[in-house]
Amino acid sequence: MKKCICILFAYFFANSFLLAQNQFVVQGKKGVDKIHFQLINNLIVIPVSINGVELSFILDTGVSKPIIFNFLNSVDSLQIKNSETIFLRGLGEDKPVKALKSTNNIFKIGNAVNVNQDLYAIYNAKLNFAPRLGIPIHGIIGYDFFKDLIVEVHYGRQFIKVINPTDFNNNKCKKCDVLPLEFFNNKPYLNINVTLNGRDVPVKLLIDSGGSDSLWLFEDEMLNIQVVNNYFYDFLGHGLSGTIYGKRSKVESVSVGRFVFNNANVAFPDAKSINHVKHFKGRNGSLAGNILKRFNLIFDYHNKRVLFKKSRYYKDDFSYNKSGIELMHDGLRLVTQKHRSIRQARVITTNVDDSTPVINNQVDYKLVLKPAYSISELREKSPAYNAGLKVGDIILVINNKKVEEFTLQEIMQKFYGKAGELIKIKIDRNGTELKYQFYLESLLN
Structure with a gap:
């Protein structure tokens, strides 16, 4: 009995010691976990829990410390503490942005946990990726996650696998190219x-x-x-x-x-x-x-290498936007939708005992909230620009289908079609509905 207690104590102590460090550790006996992600506009969006709050982050190898922005506009929501003001600089011509550096945050990504993670919180309403991706995005995370674990990114099946380095089988990817x-x-x-x-x-x-x-x-x-x-x-x-x-x-x-x-x-x-x-x-x-x-990728920062293996996207064409339009999610709008209701009535004849039930299909209408998609960027002299579209126009119908039938990415994909394809659009411009059409144009030989 004493031996058993000692073993349990040693196991508990070892795991507590690991979690006490400033690093991610995959909890569980196998030291492995699988986390599904959304692939949106070629970006990996994963679920992340910070201090018990569930959020969505972009998995970004191009950043070092986690950055969180426009999450709930409240420090108290995430219980951010031990903060100090700093300034961050990234791509773009504007000035550095103000941020709060916070320590001792609890991060959880699947079963990978870090109980002492730094983060940078940015409170700038202009810095918001959600409108351009069409879903809530609360932040980005990179190096601090990759450095502690072996991270397999399966683009084809849209999941990542995280593995404690001591549990990784180096010989598992024989057909991979190692760089x-x-x-x-x-x-x-x-x-x-x-x-x-x-x-x-x-x-x-x-x-x-x-x-x-x-x-x-x-x-x-x-x-x-x-x-x-x-x-x-x-x-x-x-x-x-x-x-x-x-x-x-x-x-x-x-x-x-x-x-x-x-x-x-x-x-x-x-x-x-x-x-x-x-x-x-x-x-x-x-x-x-x-x-x-x-590719499906295996990032092994410990050994300074990355492993490449073909994914199902390997032979995809390299298309590009041939319309000149960039769209963004621009709030919500009220849309009238048909709602078919089934009502039962009885048709009474002259004989009171002779009545026939009749099913009456009646179409009702209801107002529902749907995403509004507006033009955020418009390339000069592009097909859409030459047709007369303007920044701020709200797209209502595209190719005879209402936009509420599509996600933002599905609409954008229509602009990546073959040169010569006809695009028909109905828009709302300051309360007036207008129709336009143009042909996709190839600008690269």
């Missing part, structure tokens, strides 16, 4: 090759699962990293420090280990938007979600 990682400021970098303007160029790229594009390259004439003539200027995204614009183009090929992608999308962000991130002079850009999703 070494380099780290700078707690961010992972990968050396790959691109073929651009007829030249093979070795590049060092940040692995950025928090980016939805395929590839970003920083223009550098000395390194032959530049776009010559086959490009168009476009909105690229939003960063911590503002909106990012740049040139969109194609590269002849991208080689990630033994895997080669031809005619892949590439973007060249404006120099002013990336001044802050170019402090690491060896960095030439980012490898982002539209290429990463073509």
